[in-house]
Structure formats: C-alpha cells, structure tokens
Amino acid sequence: MMKRLVGKLMLILALVGLALPVTPVLADQVEELHFLIPGGAGGGWDGTARGVGKALLDAGLLKQASFENMSGGGGGKALNHLISTANRQQGTMLVNSTPIIIRSLTGVFPQSFRDLTPISAVIADYAALVVAKDSKYQTLQQVLDDFKADPRSVKVAGGSVKGSMDHLVPAMIVKGAGGNPLKLVYVPYDAGGKAMAGLLSGDTQVLSTGFGEALGLAKQGEVRILAVTSDERLSQAPDVPTVKESGVDVSFANWRGFFGAPGLPEAKAQAYRDLLKQLYGTPEWAEIRDKRGWQNLYKPGAEFTAFLEGQEEAIGGMMRELGFIK
Amino acid sequence: MWDGMISGMLTGISTTMVPFNIALVLFGCFMGSLIGMLPGLGPITAVALMIPVTYGLDPASGMVLLAGVYYGAIFGGSTSSILINAPGEAATVATALDGYPLARQGYPGKALAIAAYSSFSGGTISVIFLMIFAPLLASVATSFQSADYFALMILGLTAVSAFAGRGGVLKALLMVVLGLMLATVGTDQTSGVQRFTFGSLELLDGIEFLLLAMATFALTEALSLVLTRDESSDSLDPKMIGFKSLKVSKKEFKLIAPTIARSSVLGFLIGVLPGAGATLGSFMSYGMERNLASPEERAKFGKGSLIGLAAPETGNNAASSGSFVPLLCLGIPGSGTTAVMLGALIAYGIEPGPRMFTESPEVFWGVIMSMYLGNVFLLVLNLPLIPYFARLLAIPKNFMVPMILFFSLMGVYLVTFNDFDIQMMVIFCIAAMALRLMNFPMAPLLLGFILGGLMEDNLRRSLLIYDESIAFMWERPLTLGINLTTLFILFFPMLRSLLASRKNGKGSQTETVDATS
Numbered sequence: 001m002m003k004r005l006v007g008k009l010m011l012i013l014a015l016v017g018l019a020l021p022v023t024p025v026l027a028d029q030v031e032e033l034h035f036l037i038p039g040g041a042g043g044g045w046d047g048t049a050r051g052v053g054k055a056l057l058d059a060g061l062l063k064q065a066s067f068e069n070m071s072g073g074g075g076g077k078a079l080n081h082l083i084s085t086a087n088r089q090q091g092t093m094l095v096n097s098t099p100i101i102i103r104s105l106t107g108v109f110p111q112s113f114r115d116l117t118p119i120s121a122v123i124a125d126y127a128a129l130v131v132a133k134d135s136k137y138q139t140l141q142q143v144l145d146d147f148k149a150d151p152r153s154v155k156v157a158g159g160s161v162k163g164s165m166d167h168l169v170p171a172m173i174v175k176g177a178g179g180n181p182l183k184l185v186y187v188p189y190d191a192g193g194k195a196m197a198g199l200l201s202g203d204t205q206v207l208s209t210g211f212g213e214a215l216g217l218a219k220q221g222e223v224r225i226l227a228v229t230s231d232e233r234l235s236q237a238p239d240v241p242t243v244k245e246s247g248v249d250v251s252f253a254n255w256r257g258f259f260g261a262p263g264l265p266e267a268k269a270q271a272y273r274d275l276l277k278q279l280y281g282t283p284e285w286a287e288i289r290d291k292r293g294w295q296n297l298y299k300p301g302a303e304f305t306a307f308l309e310g311q312e313e314a315i316g317g318m319m320r321e322l323g324f325i326k
Numbered sequence: 327m328w329d330g331m332i333s334g335m336l337t338g339i340s341t342t343m344v345p346f347n348i349a350l351v352l353f354g355c356f357m358g359s360l361i362g363m364l365p366g367l368g369p370i371t372a373v374a375l376m377i378p379v380t381y382g383l384d385p386a387s388g389m390v391l392l393a394g395v396y397y398g399a400i401f402g403g404s405t406s407s408i409l410i411n412a413p414g415e416a417a418t419v420a421t422a423l424d425g426y427p428l429a430r431q432g433y434p435g436k437a438l439a440i441a442a443y444s445s446f447s448g449g450t451i452s453v454i455f456l457m458i459f460a461p462l463l464a465s466v467a468t469s470f471q472s473a474d475y476f477a478l479m480i481l482g483l484t485a486v487s488a489f490a491g492r493g494g495v496l497k498a499l500l501m502v503v504l505g506l507m508l509a510t511v512g513t514d515q516t517s518g519v520q521r522f523t524f525g526s527l528e529l530l531d532g533i534e535f536l537l538l539a540m541a542t543f544a545l546t547e548a549l550s551l552v553l554t555r556d557e558s559s560d561s562l563d564p565k566m567i568g569f570k571s572l573k574v575s576k577k578e579f580k581l582i583a584p585t586i587a588r589s590s591v592l593g594f595l596i597g598v599l600p601g602a603g604a605t606l607g608s609f610m611s612y613g614m615e616r617n618l619a620s621p622e623e624r625a626k627f628g629k630g631s632l633i634g635l636a637a638p639e640t641g642n643n644a645a646s647s648g649s650f651v652p653l654l655c656l657g658i659p660g661s662g663t664t665a666v667m668l669g670a671l672i673a674y675g676i677e678p679g680p681r682m683f684t685e686s687p688e689v690f691w692g693v694i695m696s697m698y699l700g701n702v703f704l705l706v707l708n709l710p711l712i713p714y715f716a717r718l719l720a721i722p723k724n725f726m727v728p729m730i731l732f733f734s735l736m737g738v739y740l741v742t743f744n745d746f747d748i749q750m751m752v753i754f755c756i757a758a759m760a761l762r763l764m765n766f767p768m769a770p771l772l773l774g775f776i777l778g779g780l781m782e783d784n785l786r787r788s789l790l791i792y793d794e795s796i797a798f799m800w801e802r803p804l805t806l807g808i809n810l811t812t813l814f815i816l817f818f819p820m821l822r823s824l825l826a827s828r829k830n831g832k833g834s835q836t837e838t839v840d841a842t843s
Contacts, residue, residue, distance in 0.1 A: 068743075072530075072746065073530050076530075077528075109527060164518070188515045193658045193668075197600045221681075222680060
C-alpha cells in the first residue's frame with residue numbers, strides 16, 4: 001500500500017489549474033505555472049514540485065501556481081497525458097527524475113525524455129550506502145573486500161523493486177571495484193522507510209538509499225553513512241567520504257527537474273529556465289533547500305539533454321549487464 | 327527515566343493546555359471525524375487535506391492538529407461502516423462485519439455508541455502505553471525482521487475462520503485464495519517483473535486496497551439494496567429503530583470490557599510494527615476475540631455480536647496510536663498516513679528520531695498529551711450526535727443508493743485521481759455481487775488480499791536473506807514463538823474437542839470442523 005503512498009489533494013487547486021484558460025504569456029515573463037506531478041502526494045516528485053512552486057510564489061517571481069497529481073503506471077500516465085494534450089499544456093511543467101530514464105529503458109512506458117521539451121534539472125539527491133551504528137563496517141572498502149571474499153555475506157537493502165535506482169547504484173559500485181554485480185544480493189522493500197527499518201532490525205548488512213533520507217538518522221547517531229555518490233563531499237555531512245575517494249570511480253546524481261510539453265516554443269521554454277535560474281539566488285529557495293536537504297543542480301536546456309543521455313548510457317549499460325534489458 | 331517522563335509530561339501539558347492548542351485539538355478532531363465519516367474518505371485524505379492549514383503554525387501546534395485529524399478520522403470511520411456497510415478505509419472493514427448487522431437489526435444507536443466507547447478506550451489505553459513505553463518500544467519496532475513479519479502474516483491468516491459467515495469455511499478459504507491471487511497483480515518487487523498486468527500501464531502498481539474494499543462492500547451493498555425486495559433491506563421504519571437506545575447496559579459493558587482490554591494491547595503492539603498497521607490490528611483483534619469467545623457468543627459473530635464490534639474498533643484505534651512510536655522515535659512511517667505526517671514534520675525542520683525527546687520535547691510530548699484531550703473531545707462530540715447519524719438509516723433507498731454510489735466512487739477517485747480505478751471498481755463490484763449472491767463472504771477476500779502482498783514480500787525477502795533456505799522459520803526465537811502460536815491456534819480446538827469426545831463419547835463434531843480451518 002505504501003508504494004502508492006497516499007493521495008490527496010488540493011483538489012480545488014487542481015481543478016482551478018485545469019480550468020484556467022491558457023493565456024498567451026509574454027516571452028520573457030512568466031506569471032503563472034501549472035505543475036503536473038506524476039505521483040501521489042507525499043512522494044519525492046510531489047515535494048519537489050510543491051517546494052519549487054512555493055518558493056517561486058514566496059519570492060514573488062510567480063503570481064500563481066497550481067498543482068495536479070496524476071499517479072498511475074509508474075509516472076507513465078502523466079507523461080502520456082502531457083504528450084497527448086500538448087497544445088493545451090503550454091503553461092505546464094512536468095516534474096520528473098531518474099526513474100523516467102530507467103522506466104523508458106525497461107519499456108514500462110514507450111516514451112522517453114526525448115519526447116518532451118527539457119526545461120532544466122533543478123536539484124539532486126545523491127545515493128548513499130548506509131550501515132547500522134553497531135556495524136563492523138567503517139569504510140566502503142571493508143564492505144567491498146567482504147563482498148569479494150563472499151558475495152552472500154553482504155546483502156543490500158533498498159526501498160524499491162529490483163532493477164531500480166537503489167539496486168543499480170550498489171551494482172555500479174561493485175562493478176567499479178572489479179566485482180561481479182550479478183552476484184550482489186539485493187533485498188527489496190516497498191518504501192525507503194521500511195528498508196531503513198530492515199537495516200535497523202538486522203535483515204541486511206547494508207542499505208542503499210538517498211543521502212537525504214539517511215541524513216536524519218545519521219545525525220542522530222543511529223546509522224552511519226559509509227559513502228555518498230557525489231563528486232565532492234557534501235556540505236551537510238563533510239565527514240562522509242565520496243565513493244570516488246574510496247577508490248571506486250563511480251558517481252551518481254538522482255536529479256529532479258522539469259519538462260515542458262512537446263513542441264513548446266523555445267522562447268517560452270527559455271523563459272521557464274530563466275525563472276528557475278532566478279530562483280537560486282533567493283533566500284526563500286535557500287531556506288526550503290536546506291530544510292529538505294537538497295543540492296542545487298542547475299542544468300538547463302541542451303546541457304540537461306546531454307546529461308540525461310550520459311545517464312541513460314551508464315544506467316542502460318548496468319541494466320544490460322544485470323539482465324533487465326536485452 | 328521516570329524523572330524524564332514526568333518533566334516531559336509537564337512540558338506536554340504546558341504545550342497542550344493553552345487555549346489556542348486546545349482549540350486546535352478540537353478543530354482537528356472535528357474535521358477528522360467529519361471527513362472520516364464520509365464513506366471512501368479515510369485518514370490519509372483527511373490528513374493530506376489539513377496539511378496546508380498547518381503551514382504557519384509552530385511545529386508543536388501543527389502536529390497536535392494533524393494527530394487530531396488522524397485519530398479523529400479513524401474514530402469517525404466506523405460510522406459509515408456501521409450504518410451503510412461502506413468502510414472509509416481499510417482499518418474499519420472489520421467494524422462493518424458485526425456493526426452493520428447490528429444496525430440493521432434496529433440498534434444503530436447502540437452500535438455507534440459501542441464503537442465510540444471502544445474507540446475511546448482503545449485510544450486512551452494506548453496513549454498511556456505510548457507515554458510510558460514509547461522509547462522502549464522503539465527497539466521493538468526494529469526487532470522485527472522480514473522472517474518475523476512473514477510468521478505474523480501467517481498467524482493473521484488463521485483469523486480467517488472468524489470471517490466465514492453464512493457460506494461456511496470452505497467458501498471462506500476459497501475467497502482467501504482469490505484475495506491472495508489478486509494481491510499478485512502488478513510489478514513483482516523481488517524480480518522487477520510485471521505480473522498479470524496484461525500489458526496495461528494501469529495495473530502496473532497493482533490494485534488499491536481501498537478500491538477493492540469499496541467495490542466489494544459499499545457498492546455491492548448499494549446494489550443488493552436495489553436487487554432484493556424483502557422488508558429487511560428496505561429503509562427501516564423510523565419507529566422501529568431505537569434511535570435513543572444509546573444505553574449500553576451494565577451487563578453488556580461487562581461483556582465487552584475484557585475484549586477492549588485485550589484488543590487495546592494487541593492493537594497497540596501491532597501498530598508499533600512499521601510493517602503491519604491498523605488494518606492488521608483490527609482484523610487480528612477480531613480473529614483473536616472470536617477464538618476466545620464462548621461457543622454461544624461465537625455463533626453470533628458476523629450477525630451483530632457486541633464483542634465482534636468492540637474488538638476491531640478498539641484494535642484499530644489502539645494501532646493508530648501505536649504507529650506514532652516508529653514515526654516519532656525512529657522517523658519511520660508504518661502507513662501511508664504516517665508517511666504524510668513525516669513529510670509535514672520534516673517540512674517544519676524537525677528530525678524525528680531517538681533524539682526527538684530531548685531536541686523537540688514540546689512536539690513529542692505535546693502530541694502525546696493532546697491525545698488524551700482529543701479522545702475525550704471525540705467522545706463528547708460524537709455521543710450526542712449519534713441519534714442524528716442513526717437517522718440516516720431511515721432515508722428511503724431511492725436516495726440512499728445513489729448517495730452510497732457517489733461517495734464511494736468519489737472517495738476512491740480522490741486518492742489516486744485515476745479514472746481507470748473507477749472502471750476497475752465497477753468490474754469488481756459486478757464480480758463481487760455474483761459471488762455474494764452465491765453466499766461467498768467478502769471479508770476473507772480482503773484479508774487474503776491485504777496479507778497476501780505483505781506475506782509474499784516478506785517471504786521472498788527472508789529467502790534472499792537466508793540464501794534460499796527455509797531455516798528462517800525457526801532459527802530466531804521470535805519467529806519460532808510466533809509460529810508456535812499459529813500452530814497452537816490451529817490445533818488447540820482440535821485437541822480440545824478430541825479430549826471432550828473421549829470423555830463424553832461423541833463430542834461436538836461440528837465445532838471441530840468449524841474451528842480447525
């Protein structure tokens with residue numbers, strides 16, 4: 001039940017959003033935006049869209065924002081909706097993240113990010129490998145050594161199905177260290193919180209999760225973050241080494257960003273990118289970003305596309321090796 | 327420890343007992359029970375709707391309000407279950423099993439009053455547990471491994487004989503199997519493979535429990551009101567209904583008091599486990615009470631037993647308080663509703679976890695102390711209104727049926743905003759109607775469905791963790807203990823009647839068949 005977490009809604013807001021006539025907006029000025037969220041309330045996409053929307057409103061950069069939750073098909077339903085009603089969706093931004101790449105690779109939905117107009121990546125959450133506070137592991141290297149000696153002695157929990165991000169990240173790290181990712185035992189849970197409970201109960205030795213999700217309990221000394229997949233150490237946890245420092249050349253960013261409808265005029269897309277760029281300098285953004293433990297990751301337009309293509313290649317390679325795509 | 331608790335309680339009291347926060351508790355309870363009362367709308371919707379209201383409040387006040395909405399919605403959820411057989415959410419399905427027959431027999435007032443007293447007692451008793459044991463129980467919440475959850479789900483399945491109803495045990499078992507099968511639809515977690523989705527995007531995430539519950543209970547109820555023409559299903563004659571019969575006699579109180587005590591403990595403990603939740607709490611309380619009941623009382627289960635109403639109603643309220651343990655002490659949500667509340671806590675800048683007692687004591691203790699107050703408010707708010715709610719039953723069915731249909735469909739749609747869910751509800755409703763006409767009970771289907779997913783996930787995780795060996799079934803004392811309890815429940819009635827038949831020659835054969843299912 002948890003995987004579809006929740007629903008809810010600001011029904012009224014959503015209805016208002018749907019009913020709004022699409023007014024032609026001046027190329028360099030955005031007054032209102034409609035956020036399309038492909039999952040239910042309370043999830044990562046929901047938090048990102050509402051967080052960005054709220055910061056834009058509070059900073060006075062936007063006069064009106066509306067939000068619409070449309071769950072179903074692992075995000076495929078909202079994607080379909082945006083593409084099939086593209087003409088009416090000029091004022092809409094679809095929030096999405098790394099799973100759009102994974103799910104179009106596995107064929108969950110036939111479309112990919114190429115069918116949309118890339119606006120920009122806005123934030124990133126990096127992946128982290130976590131152990132319980134009384135674990136014998138102090139460094140990532142110790143885990144990898146044990147894995148190489150006996151792959152079954154190190155089992156990795158994650159908050160999503162096999163073949164998802166939580167599985168691919170440790171598989172990439174194992175491969176980067178010269179191990180066989182096929183030997184990795186990945187134990188799936190239906191939500192990140194339950195995977196954390198699994199780690200604490202001793203089900204598994206290691207947990208693969210988002211850095212932001214692990215930070216709270218790590219600060220309270222209940223768990224230890226062995227390594228984070230960012231390129232450089234993160235300011236919220238300067239003591240946590242990166243995977244690269246441990247001698248494994250792997251980095252991975254779970255980006256979150258926005259897409260426009262296909263065929264969105266370039267001037268308008270650029271106006272949205274400028275709007276998001278302006279947001280970065282505001283105190284309202286700084287506040288919400290720090291509260292949620294987000295990292296800035298601004299990659300507009302063509303840069304976004306290039307980044308997505310690079311990630312698609314890395315993930316696709318790993319998934320082929322693990323046998324999830326043929 | 328006691329010093330800390332007392333100073334914490336004082337902090338909590340001083341946080342809660344200011345007029346503004348008392349007003350928030352009252353407002354939260356009122357809104358929660360109002361939203362919870364509507365069929366199809368449960369605590370998740372209620373809490374999510376109220377979150378925007380809490381922006382701008384300080385964290386303690388915001389959480390006090392949200393907690394009030396949460397247990398208020400669970401409290402109010404029983405109303406629609408009892409009156410129109412339309413559970414607003416999973417945790418009140420078991421309430422409908424005996425509550426609805428009781429209301430149909432002309433005692434809606436009494437049924438609602440017993441539900442209110444049970445909810446109040448379950449809520450209050452578990453708040454006391456929460457206050458004294460919360461820090462200790464955090465370790466219980468993390469002591470359950472996948473193997474233990476699997477054993478617990480098997481134990482839960484033994485409750486199925488309690489839900490047999492008119493069709494007998496064989497039909498109940500068939501429905502459990504159907505429920506287990508429905509639970510396999512969607513993406514298989516362990517392999518990432520899609521099962522029984524027929525290539526459709528819509529079935530990828532599986533079938534929503536609420537959808538199945540509303541289709542099999544509320545929608546078929548509405549249809550059978552239309553289909554059957556006998557007197558009993560027509561709107562009740564207002565003169566026949568004991569609207570004012572709120573009075574629960576001393577004898578009846580004595581009957582349900584031990585049930586309430588046991589169900590509070592069981593419900594609370596199950597609520598503490600992040601992998602279980604209020605639904606399991608209510609089903610298992612119901613199953614346990616039926617197993618413990620005397621043969622005469624057991625025969626009444628499903629036909630309006632007071633115990634059968636008090637047990638799940640106590641159990642689900644106790645479990646909802648219990649679910650605050652992993653939420654506040656570990657930052658781990660055990661249900662959709664607590665996940666939404668966790669989101670709200672983080673948005674306030676509060677990190678739930680073992681240090682929350684010391685870092686944000688006003689939030690932690692404020693929430694706990696406000697729960698006492700909230701439970702009293704709920705009782706006071708709801709008792710005087712019962713005669714008016716009960717009058718709903720006198721509404722002619724040509725108004726009643728469309729109303730049930732409207733609220734049930736809207737309730738499901740408001741959770742996912744997915745129109746395919748409505749089409750699926752119609753299909754399930756037609757299938758369920760056909761099964762119902764053949765006397766197949768629906769509750770075992772739901773029990774199988776809810777346990778099936780959890781059972782499979784935990785089994786396959788355990789197999790992965792134990793390298794495909796089934797040694798996990800007995801290797802840890804906790805797992806072994808749960809499994810032995812299951813065996814005991816299965817074989818004790820057999821043994822008992824075997825001994826009895828040895829004593830008196832031919833014993834109660836019928837009971838043996840019934841109880842060993």
